[in-house]
Amino acid sequence: MLIQVSWRNIWRSRTRSLVVLTAITLGIMAGVFSTAFMKGMMDKRVETAIHTELSHIQIHDSLFRKTAELRYYMPGADVLARKIDTLPHVEGVTQRIIVQSMISSAETGAGVKIMGIRPDDEKKVTDIAQQMVEGKYFEGIKRNPVVIGQKLAHKLNVRVRSKVVITLQDMDNNLTAGAFRVAGIYKTSNTAYDESNVFVRYEDLARLTDLPAGACHEIAIRVDNDLNTVSVQQRIKKTTGSLEVMSWKEISPELSYITVVMDQYMYIFILIILLALLFGIINTMLMVILERHKEIGMLLAIGMSRTRIFLMIIIETVLLSLTGGITGIILGTLISKYFEYHYINLSMFGKGLEQLGFSSLVNTSIDPEMVVSVTIMVIFTGIIAAIYPALKAIKYDPAEALRIE
Amino acid sequence: MNITVIAWRNIWRNKRRTLITTASIFFGVIFAAVMSSMQEGSYSKMIDNVVKFYSGYLQIHQEDYWENKTINNTFVLTDTLLQKVHQSKEIIGISPRLESFALASSDQLTKGAVVIGIDPERENKITNTEKWIVRGRYIHHGDKGVIMGNELAGYLHLDVGDTLVLLGMGYHGVNAAGKYSITGIFKNPLPQFNKSFVYMDLNLAQDLYSAPNRITSLVLMVKDHYHMPPAKKALKSFIRSPYRLMSWDEMEPELVQMIASDRMGGKFMKAILYIVIAFGILGTVIMMFSERKRELGVMVSIGMQKTLLAGILFMETFYIGLLGVTTGILATIPITTWFYHHPIRIAGEAAKAFLDMGIEPVFAFSLMPPVFYNQALTVFILIIIITIYPVVKTFRLDISNALRT
Numbered sequence: 001m002l003i004q005v006s007w008r009n010i011w012r013s014r015t016r017s018l019v020v021l022t023a024i025t026l027g028i029m030a031g032v033f034s035t036a037f038m039k040g041m042m043d044k045r046v047e048t049a050i051h052t053e054l055s056h057i058q059i060h061d062s063l064f065r066k067t068a069e070l071r072y073y074m075p076g077a078d079v080l081a082r083k084i085d086t087l088p089h090v091e092g093v094t095q096r097i098i099v100q101s102m103i104s105s106a107e108t109g110a111g112v113k114i115m116g117i118r119p120d121d122e123k124k125v126t127d128i129a130q131q132m133v134e135g136k137y138f139e140g141i142k143r144n145p146v147v148i149g150q151k152l153a154h155k156l157n158v159r160v161r162s163k164v165v166i167t168l169q170d171m172d173n174n175l176t177a178g179a180f181r182v183a184g185i186y187k188t189s190n191t192a193y194d195e196s197n198v199f200v201r202y203e204d205l206a207r208l209t210d211l212p213a214g215a216c217h218e219i220a221i222r223v224d225n226d227l228n229t230v231s232v233q234q235r236i237k238k239t240t241g242s243l244e245v246m247s248w249k250e251i252s253p254e255l256s257y258i259t260v261v262m263d264q265y266m267y268i269f270i271l272i273i274l275l276a277l278l279f280g281i282i283n284t285m286l287m288v289i290l291e292r293h294k295e296i297g298m299l300l301a302i303g304m305s306r307t308r309i310f311l312m313i314i315i316e317t318v319l320l321s322l323t324g325g326i327t328g329i330i331l332g333t334l335i336s337k338y339f340e341y342h343y344i345n346l347s348m349f350g351k352g353l354e355q356l357g358f359s360s361l362v363n364t365s366i367d368p369e370m371v372v373s374v375t376i377m378v379i380f381t382g383i384i385a386a387i388y389p390a391l392k393a394i395k396y397d398p399a400e401a402l403r404i405e
Numbered sequence: 406m407n408i409t410v411i412a413w414r415n416i417w418r419n420k421r422r423t424l425i426t427t428a429s430i431f432f433g434v435i436f437a438a439v440m441s442s443m444q445e446g447s448y449s450k451m452i453d454n455v456v457k458f459y460s461g462y463l464q465i466h467q468e469d470y471w472e473n474k475t476i477n478n479t480f481v482l483t484d485t486l487l488q489k490v491h492q493s494k495e496i497i498g499i500s501p502r503l504e505s506f507a508l509a510s511s512d513q514l515t516k517g518a519v520v521i522g523i524d525p526e527r528e529n530k531i532t533n534t535e536k537w538i539v540r541g542r543y544i545h546h547g548d549k550g551v552i553m554g555n556e557l558a559g560y561l562h563l564d565v566g567d568t569l570v571l572l573g574m575g576y577h578g579v580n581a582a583g584k585y586s587i588t589g590i591f592k593n594p595l596p597q598f599n600k601s602f603v604y605m606d607l608n609l610a611q612d613l614y615s616a617p618n619r620i621t622s623l624v625l626m627v628k629d630h631y632h633m634p635p636a637k638k639a640l641k642s643f644i645r646s647p648y649r650l651m652s653w654d655e656m657e658p659e660l661v662q663m664i665a666s667d668r669m670g671g672k673f674m675k676a677i678l679y680i681v682i683a684f685g686i687l688g689t690v691i692m693m694f695s696e697r698k699r700e701l702g703v704m705v706s707i708g709m710q711k712t713l714l715a716g717i718l719f720m721e722t723f724y725i726g727l728l729g730v731t732t733g734i735l736a737t738i739p740i741t742t743w744f745y746h747h748p749i750r751i752a753g754e755a756a757k758a759f760l761d762m763g764i765e766p767v768f769a770f771s772l773m774p775p776v777f778y779n780q781a782l783t784v785f786i787l788i789i790i791i792t793i794y795p796v797v798k799t800f801r802l803d804i805s806n807a808l809r810t
Contacts (some may be wrong), residue, residue: 111517139787
């Protein structure tokens with residue numbers, strides 16, 4: 001019954017209530033949208049990192065990542081790779097020879113990471129084959145094809161079919177070089193990646209480096225769903241002995257860290273908005289009890305307990321805040337749902353965003369958990385705002401209140 | 406009748422309400438000002454890190470060099486060019502460089518590196534490279550040794566005193582090859598420089614690349630990035646074909662966009678905050694108006710001009726805004742000044758995430774005046790918009806109804 005009375009009380013002063021409600025709605029709407037926006041950006045970054053750069057799981061010789069030396073290869077890697085391919089939840093396994101070295105064109109050179117891969121396997125693990133902007137993914141060039149990123153292509157001033165030279169140190173530490181032709185140029189939403197990663201065929205690089213057959217430096221695995229990553233990783237660990245088996249979170253903890261931080265950052269933003277709203281709500285409710293001084297005095301005189309008066313004020317404030325809050329959440333969710341399917345185009349900041357690895361096309365992403373948290377925060381804001389006015393209300397002396405003309 | 410005094414007294418008629426409204430503005434101003442200070446401070450630091458260590462504020466190249474960064478697009482530094490440069494008084498330092506690419510090798514390992522031939526003394530005045538030396542010592546004019554980034558040295562397993570082999574392509578296709586002793590190792594806050602840079606005396610570099618007297622760029626320094634535009638303007642008229650003058654924002658568009666996108670995000674957040682606060686002020690103004698309806702009706706009916714009345718109401722709102730802004734800025738100044746002298750250093754996982762993006766893990770603060778007066782400006786504009794309500798209502802005031810309240 002108290003709730004009905006409180007609700008009707010809110011609308012006794014329509015303009016004033018509408019002002020506060022609009023403020024809460026706008027603030028919460030903006031908060032929900034911003035959170036969905038940031039989450040969308042972060043989710044995409046992680047997705048790109050996993051599907052294009054890191055994959056879910058990587059296996060190396062235990063010394064390879066620290067030293068990056070050619071001699072720390074995994075012998076018999078192809079046997080291991082084929083065994084892993086049969087495991088449940090594994091969508092693709094690829095083996096890579098990795099060399100840090102130089103690629104040069106007629107104009108200039110650049111330091112890059114060169115990966116010798118088997119295109120058919122690699123396609124099942126990364127999506128670079130779908131991000132070609134020129135040429136094809138290892139088709140069209142018969143001898144020594146190479147696939148490079150667009151930023152690198154610009155730097156070297158080369159196009160498809162251009163000749164480049166890859167210079168590297170082989171297994172015996174001799175400097176050797178090979179001529180390659182650009183078969184295709186790719187572009188991901190991470191220009192730093194595009195600039196430093198080059199792909200050639202496994203056989204061609206094995207020949208240049210003199211690596212023994214069946215060996216490689218890195219096995220990369222794609223899992224059907226990120227939730228299965230850890231279980232697949234555990235299964236693999238049982239059969240790999242001293243090899244290092246890492247999930248993407250272990251290889252790049254900063255990546256999952258950014259996501260967590262952004263989440264916290266957004267909650268703080270919403271808290272700050274609620275804090276700003278707090279002042280407005282307190283002022284409004286103070287005005288409310290002042291207006292109803294006589295009324296409250298009368299209620300007290302006819303026997304309404306002070307506790308109930310206190311509760312009445314609190315419920316009224318919480319109802320006010322909730323109405324605004326829920327409207328804000330609904331509107332914010334609707335807008336975010338729209339942008340879940342339509343991109344927000346930030347290409348004017350494209351270069352800057354892509355340098356950090358963020359795509360310039362953003363989709364928003366709503367988390368039901370977030371909606372619940374925001375609602376709870378709004379309720380708490382209402383309660384905290386109500387305390388001061390409610391305390392004042394119950395201190396009213398009924399005899400004095402009734403005496404006012 | 407002094408409307409300023411009357412308006413001032415009016416706002417204190419309900420002390421509590423005025424104080425709460427002022428508090429909301431106070432809070433909003435502090436938050437927005439501290440956030441702006443942190444943003445601008447961080448941007449300046451990001452720009453400084455890249456500009457002071459690498460690009461300089463302005464550079465002069467051979468006109469084709471930027472699109473085609475090959476050793477063949479070098480030029481000779483002539484006295485006439487130097488004279489033209491000194492025409493602008495904003496230029497406080499210059500440093501010639503010969504920059505190119507090479508394969509850096511130790512016994513076991515090879516990596517791509519950027520070789521920069523410098524005039525050690527002049528370069529140090531601009532980039533302070535000497536202070537980043539962690540082992541060994543900085544090079545001097547005539548030195549036959551090199552200094553390199555700590556991550557590059559680490560990768561190649563080299564230290565001070567070891568030999569570094571450099572292989573590249575020189576001027577007009579001549580092979581470039583040389584062996585150098587490592588004189589020193591440096592560690593800059595930004596990892597991208599530590600991973601690939603090798604510095605040597607300019608003459609040594611010109612020898613290596615068979616490019617006697619030639620340089621790729623002339624780096625020009627001014628006091629800070631606010632002084633760059635006038636310098637650029639002054640020089641633009643003198644520097645023509647076959648030379649080209651570029652400013653840091655043209656050379657580092659990614660950085661410019663990163664900053665622009667972050668600034669825009671910040672503007673959005675501050676906008677939401679101020680809108681919420683504005684509604685709070687509006688609520689107070691509505692309350693102030695409606696409770697004085699009778700009083701205003703009386704004043705108008707005994708002959709007060711409505712314009713004068715509107716003026717008083719405007720001043721009241723203005724005072725509340727003024728109070729909030731003044732107290733807010735006064736409170737912000739000690740906070741930002743403290744952090745200006747003691748920037749917040751980030752550590753751990755967070756630091757790694759920053760470094761991953763090529764940004765120094767520190768929150769610097771700015772004390773530039775716009776950080777503060779922008780808040781005052783915003784609040785003032787909001788006040789003017791909010792005043793529309795009481796002013797319109799005053800002019801529409803129906804005296805007979807008002808008197809009957």
